Amino acid sequence: MLSEQEQIRRESLQKIIAYGINPYPAEEFKTTHYSLDILKKYNEDEKVIIAGRLMRRKIQGKASFGTLQDAKGRIQIYLNRDVICPDEDKSMYNDVFKKWLDLGDILGIEGKVFKTMVGEISINVEKIHLLSKSLKPLPQPKKDSEGVTHDAFNDPELRYRRRYVDLVVNDHVKETFIKRSKIINSMRKFLSQKEYIEVETPILQSIPGGAAARPFVTHHNALDVPLYLRIANELYLKRLIVGGFDGVYEFAKDFRNEGMDKTHNPEFTQMEMYVAYKDYHWMMNFTEEMLEFICLEVLGTTNVNIGGEIVSFKKPFKRISMIDSIKEHTGIDISKMSELELRKTCEKLDVATDASMGKGKLIDEIFGEKCESNYIQPTFITDYPVEMSPLCKKHRDNPELTERFELMVNGKELANAYSELNDPIDQKSRFEDQVKLAEKGDDEAMFIDLDFIRALEYGMPPTSGMGIGIDRLVMFLCNQASIQEVLFFPQMKPEKWDTGPNKNEYLELNISETWIQPIYESGYTTKEILLEAKPTAVHQKLNGYRKKNKLDIPPILLEEVQSWYN
RNA sequence: GAUUCGUUAGCUCAGCUGGUAGAGCACAUCCCUUUUAAGGAUGGGGUCCUGGGUUCGAACCCCAGACGAAUCACCA
Numbered sequence: 059m060l061s062e063q064e065q066i067r068r069e070s071l072q073k074i075i076a077y078g079i080n081p082y083p084a085e086e087f088k089t090t091h092y093s094l095d096i097l098k099k100y101n102e103d104e105k106v107i108i109a110g111r112l113m114r115r116k117i118q119g120k121a122s123f124g125t126l127q128d129a130k131g132r133i134q135i136y137l138n139r140d141v142i143c144p145d146e147d148k149s150m151y152n153d154v155f156k157k158w159l160d161l162g163d164i165l166g167i168e169g170k171v172f173k174t175m176v177g178e179i180s181i182n183v184e185k186i187h188l189l190s191k192s193l194k195p196l197p198q199p200k201k202d203s204e205g206v207t208h209d210a211f212n213d214p215e216l217r218y219r220r221r222y223v224d225l226v227v228n229d230h231v232k233e234t235f236i237k238r239s240k241i242i243n244s245m246r247k248f249l250s251q252k253e254y255i256e257v258e259t260p261i262l263q264s265i266p267g268g269a270a271a272r273p274f275v276t277h278h279n280a281l282d283v284p285l286y287l288r289i290a291n292e293l294y295l296k297r298l299i300v301g302g303f304d305g306v307y308e309f310a311k312d313f314r315n316e317g318m319d320k321t322h323n324p325e326f327t328q329m330e331m332y333v334a335y336k337d338y339h340w341m342m343n344f345t346e347e348m349l350e351f352i353c354l355e356v357l358g359t360t361n362v363n364i365g366g367e368i369v370s371f372k373k374p375f376k377r378i379s380m381i382d383s384i385k386e387h388t389g390i391d392i393s394k395m396s397e398l399e400l401r402k403t404c405e406k407l408d409v410a411t412d413a414s415m416g417k418g419k420l421i422d423e424i425f426g427e428k429c430e431s432n433y434i435q436p437t438f439i440t441d442y443p444v445e446m447s448p449l450c451k452k453h454r455d456n457p458e459l460t461e462r463f464e465l466m467v468n469g470k471e472l473a474n475a476y477s478e479l480n481d482p483i484d485q486k487s488r489f490e491d492q493v494k495l496a497e498k499g500d501d502e503a504m505f506i507d508l509d510f511i512r513a514l515e516y517g518m519p520p521t522s523g524m525g526i527g528i529d530r531l532v533m534f535l536c537n538q539a540s541i542q543e544v545l546f547f548p549q550m551k552p553e554k555w556d557t558g559p560n561k562n563e564y565l566e567l568n569i570s571e572t573w574i575q576p577i578y579e580s581g582y583t584t585k586e587i588l589l590e591a592k593p594t595a596v597h598q599k600l601n602g603y604r605k606k607n608k609l610d611i612p613p614i615l616l617e618e619v620q621s622w623y624n
Numbered sequence: 625g626a627u628u629c630g631u632u633a634g635c636u637c638a639g640c641u642g643g644u645a646g647a648g649c650a651c652a653u654c655c656c657u658u659u660u661a662a663g664g665a666u667g668g669g670g671u672c673c674u675g676g677g678u679u680c681g682a683a684c685c686c687c688a689g690a691c692g693a694a695u696c697a698c699c700a
Contacts, residue, residue, distance in 0.1 A: 062669050063634055063651050121657040138657070161650080175658050197635040198650050202661040209636040209649055215692045216635090227635095271700070316699050317625090471700070502699080527700095551691065579671090 059579060067193045070158040074191065077154065081191035087166045093126065093133035096171055100179055108133070108181070109166045109189060111226065113196075117156055126167060126181075127226070134180040135167055141184055155186060162192030162226075197227050218548050231543075237356065238532045238544055242309065244355045245329060245528075248348050254305030254331065259294035261287060261311065267510065268292030268449070270502045271314040274324075287313035292449065292523065293510045295332045296478060300518045307331035309528065320540040321470065324549050327528040336522040337477040338461045342438050345465060345473055345524060346373035349436070349531075357535060364468045364534050367434050375436040375465070380425055383439060387429045392421060400424075414498065417458075418443025433466035448488040448504060450476035465526075467534055475524035482514035559583070567622040572611050576600055593620045 060068070074081050090107045110128030120139040125132050139151040159165070166187035174180050197211035210228070211217065217224040217231075224231050250256070264283060266273040268290030278285050291310045298306045313325050333341075353360045353371045360372040378386070381393045390403060400420040404411045409427045411420060421443050433439070441453055442462040453459035461477035479485050489511070495503035532544040542548035559578035561571075563585040569577065577600065582588035588596065597619040 059671095061634060061651095066651070116659055116662085117656090118659065118663075119656040121659090123659050134660090136658075140657095174660095176660070178658095178660075180658090195634045195650065199635080200649070200661045204661095206661090208661065211635065213631090213636090213692085215631090218692095269700080314700080317697095319699095320694090322699080474700085554690080 063195050064193060067160055067191075067195075070160065071191050071193065074154065074158050074188065077149070077158075079154065079188055081188055083187075083189065087187065087189055089166070092130040093128050094130040096133055096181070097131065097179055100173070101171055102173070104171045105168070106171055106181060107166065107168045110164070111192075112159065112161055112163050112165055115159075115161060120151075122155065123180075126165065134174070134178055135169070135183050136172075136174065136180045137183045137186070141182065142186065150186070154188075159188065160192060160195070161198070162194070162196045163188060164190035164192070196223060199227055214542070215550075218542055218550060219553060221546055234532075234536045234538065234544060235546065237536050240356045241352055241532055241535055242528065244352045245348065246309070247355075248351050249305075249307050249331065252305060254307050254333065255303055257295070257298060257303075257306045257308050259291045259298075259308060259310075261313075263288050265505045265507045267505060267507045268294075269312075269314075270504060272316055272501055274313050274315045289314050290328070290525070291330055292525070293507055295330055295523070296518060296521065297510065297513045299332050299334050299521050300513045300516055304335070305331065305333045318549060320542070321530065321533075323529070323541050323545055326541070326545075328525045329528055330523065330525040332478065332521050332523040334519040334521050337520065338440070338463055338475055338522050341475045341522040341524050342375075342377065342440075342463060343373075345438075345475065345526070346371075346375045346436070349373075352531075353535070362535060363537050364434075365537065365539060367468070369435055369468060369534070371436060375438055377438040377440060377463075379441040380421065380429075380439055380443075381441065383429045384421070384424055387432060388424070392424070416445050418445030422446055430466060431469035434468055436472075437466045438463045439466055445491075447476065448492055449479055449485075451479045451481075452484070470530060471527070472530055472534070473524055473526040475522065478518070478521040478523050480514060480518040480520060482511050485514055486511050564588075569622055573600065573614060589623065593623055 071081055087109055088107065089109050090105075093108060093110065096104075096106055096108070108126065108128060110126040110132075112124055113127045113132065114123075114125035116123045122137040124135045124137065126135050137151065137155060139148055142151045142155070143149070166189050167181060167183050168185040168187075169181040169183040172180060172182050197209070199210045200208045202208065211224065217228075221231075225235075246256070262276070262278070262285045264285055266286035266289050268288075269292070271289045273286040273289050276285050276287065277283070288310070290312055291308055295306050295308060307329060308331075309327060309329050311325055312328055314322075315324065316322065318324060333344075336344075349371050350360055350373045353362060360370055362369045362371060381391075385391050388407060390407075392400060392403060395403065397417045397420070400417060401411060404420055404424060407424060407428060409423050411423060415423070425439075429439075440461075440463040441456075441459045442450070442464075444450075444452060444458055444460050447460040447462050450460040450462045453461050463475050464471050465473040465475075479488070489504065489506040492504040493506055496505075529541050529544055533539070533541060536544060538544055559574050561574055564574045564577065565571075567585065567588075577588060577596075582596065594616065597614065597616045600619070601613045
């Protein structure tokens with residue numbers, strides 16, 4: 059059922075076609091300017107051609123004002139009847155513009171630049187072209203002279219499901235996504251300046267490796283094998299290092315079949331990179347250099363407002379080992395503790411544990427509970443317990459630790475990096491430990507990837523690798539608290555659509571075509587629902603519907619309704 | 625997964641103690657040749673998320689469900 063406004067727009071569409079205008083023309087429309095160009099450089103009487111969406115219209119007799127919104131901004135247009143229609147025939151203004159065009163229509167405008175009496179740069183329209191008719195009314199937020207928005211389009215569900223509307227109507231949304239693009243470009247520029255190679259690796263993987271997470275499963279028909287959407291691309295990028303590239307990186311969509319919240323979406327973007335002959339100390343320097351570069355290039359400053367805190371991305375960032383961090387925040391030195399002592403410490407600190415947790419997991423819990431959220435300013439946390447990191451090289455000074463760092467910003471993980479494990483024998487035994495975890499029921503334990511082991515057996519140079527969450531980085535640099543604000547189309551439950559009546563079902567009952575839609579619209583959406591109702595009630599409801607919608611058909615007779623029930 | 629909140633016109637939202645469904649913008653008609661959030665006048669527009677229940681009577685109370693948001697838990 060169309061709303062009144064939608065019906066009116068469809069009627070206007072018909073009138074436009076009857077008048078001889080194609081509402082959806084095929085031809086290229088050549089523009090000379092963007093709105094922004096005209097506003098930036100005022101050239102009185104300059105002839106311009108622009109295209110965009112009509113966002114405001116104010117008709118005042120023979121003159122009208124409007125606002126045209128294009129990809130770069132908005133500009134006011136002025137229409138005078140006798141300028142648009144210099145001849146006798148005034149229908150282009152009186153009918154087409156005033157009656158049949160609507161807010162939201164895409165128009166091409168030819169005219170001359172001028173300033174109104176109030177001094178606003180505008181276009182005096184000489185010719186108007188309909189480029190696409192809009193059949194659904196847009197929300198109409200208004201900004202007042204103090205910059206306060208009234209009637210903002212701000213229902214999150216509508217905004218995410220109809221992002222196209224959100225983008226048309228909410229300027230700041232577009233800005234966020236433009237900035238996202240700039241951040242990614244800037245990172246790519248930085249990596250490419252180092253002469254690393256941008257690569258692409260499989261998204262469909264038969265063994266989902268490189269991280270601890272539950273995968274999405276799919277099936278390949280021709281090969282008749284299960285395939286997984288990648289949870290990471292780490293193992294493939296390392297194979298390329300084996301193959302002799304010194305530096306590779308990939309901007310990768312990864313997929314994890316886990317819970318969603320304001321920092322997690324089932325598909326998300328990571329940039330992973332691997333560089334041969336480096337270690338995690340080198341990678342820390344590299345990471346802070348890269349982030350500083352991006353901030354300066356995109357924002358022009360290293361001071362970033364994140365949720366009201368000023369966070370400085372000026373290098374160097376603070377570095378602290380996990381054990382020292384725990385010492386700093388709890389006053390307890392856990393470095394020499396046994397598993398039992400750690401468990402007691404957890405109890406004392408009120409950190410929840412369970413029996414399956416090993417030494418490493420216990421340490422990680424303490425850190426997660428007591429330390430992590432304190433790191434607002436960028437901080438490298440280094441030297442994680444070995445159980446947590448099956449793909450990471452053991453620490454050169456302490457075999458219980460690994461050469462790993464995570465970069466914490468605003469209490470959240472932004473990046474994760476290792477001195478990569480390149481000892482195939484050690485790697486195999488770490489994978490086997492994961493298999494044992496899986497057998498114990500850990501559904502996030504890693505799969506064993508024998509081909510990856512084989513690759514390491516051919517020899518991988520010492521390498522450092524790093525992954526950085528692009529969505530989170532964008533959230534930080536755009537000061538957005540929710541991942542949904544930095545993804546065009548965040549994951550949502552599928553929308554339910556009213557697909558209309560199943561006609562055959564009604565025809566089976568000998569119901570005439572003309573009454574099917576009214577029956578459906580009256581709430582009898584299936585045969586079963588209709589047959590459960592009383593014929594007299596249906597009869598009344600249908601004639602009520604006929605009257606209300608002013609249907610041009612005779613009222614239905616009770617006998618006819620009753621005949622459906624026999 | 626738990627708890628809380630929300631769902632009323634195209635959009636943003638009111639709607640008291642259960643008693644005929646409201647406003648602003650948008651839309652339509654008429655008037656108006658430079659408006660600045662929205663010139664003036666008049667008018668049309670509703671599956672009050674869905675399904676049950678209570679009641680003489682439900683947008684409102686009760687039960688179940690759908691969708692969304694926040695917090696927490698789980699998870700990187």
